[in-house]
């Protein structure tokens with residue numbers, strides 16, 4: 001719900017904002033076209049920034065609000081998150097509920113986990129296609145694809161795993177920075193109102209449950225593709241199992257690195273030797289869950 005009227009105006013710059021001089025804000029949701037927005041009340045010099053923030057953000061209001069600001073310059077609330085100091089949360093006047101209303105669906109994350117070759121990417125594609133044809137907006141985050149771009153510097157080698165741990169030193173409960181990173185990105189997509197489908201092996205329970213905790217109100221839906229290792233190995237579309245068995249790939253999930261079976265997932269898709277549901281029927285199983293739990297409407 002829009003709480004303040006908006007009209008376009010030239011962006012006056014971060015510094016002017018920080019000083020509270022122009023009363024002009026450029027919400028982070030301004031969009032790719034860089035639309036400039038201004039709070040009308042603020043243009044009259046009266047907008048209360050604090051009032052513009054969500055309750056959650058206000059509740060988290062930091063103790064380090066400074067009283068030593070320059071005279072005549074509005075004080076701004078800043079906080080420290082991880083290693084980022086003096087940062088400030090910028091609320092957007094259009095919130096998740098507004099976006100969900102527009103899209104007539106509820107933002108969520110469908111987290112597909114399973115061994116390499118279990119059919120995660122296949123299910124993600126089938127599900128995305130099915131939902132799209134029903135008029136639902138989705139976005140697929142595929143672990144393999146992300147490793148081509150955003151996470152291309154993260155490998156599976158021991159030294160990289162150590163580097164991962166070093167990087168997320170301040171983030172509790174994460175063994176795998178790649179999984180944590182995808183969880184955070186998925187959270188943003190869900191907040192945008194989309195049905196975000198992730199497709200990652202995500203072998204460790206602690207990482208999956210830490211990602212679950214990022215999402216509110218049961219909007220993290222864990223789908224376990226329960227496919228026996230021998231089926232995945234038989235498929236071996238990339239020849240990786242053969243390489244792992246030959247000792248040419250070290251730390252391969254299911255071979256010499258563990259896959260921790262989910263125990264608290266919302267959906268299990270069962271596959272047996274000699275009999276797997278078709279991609280369409282796997283997708284239908286997930287669609288039924290989303291429908292029954294009110295995610296496909298608003």
Ligand SMILES: Nc1ncnc2c1ncn2[C@@H]1O[C@H](COP(=O)(O)OS(=O)(=O)O)[C@@H](OP(=O)(O)O)[C@H]1O
Pocket residue numbers: 115116117120121142143144147156176178179199200201202203238240249250251252253
């Ligand atoms: N050591 C090792 N273990 C497991 N998988 C490996 C490894 N090395 C490379 N690969 C390839 O990387 C793909 C898995 O990427 P993910 O991002 O899904 O993995 S993870 O969630 O971080 O465990 C995975 O893709 P999928 O087969 O699509 O699952 C593999 O092709």
Ligand SMILES: Nc1ncnc2c1ncn2[C@@H]1O[C@H](COP(=O)(O)OP(=O)(O)O)[C@@H](O)[C@H]1O
Pocket residue numbers: 114115116117118119120121122123199235237276277278279282
């Ligand atoms: N339900 C299914 N039945 C039969 N084969 C499947 C099924 N799902 C996936 N496959 C096949 O298994 C292989 C691995 O699928 P993929 O989606 O790439 O798995 P992952 O992303 O988990 O590595 C592919 O060759 C794919 O065609």
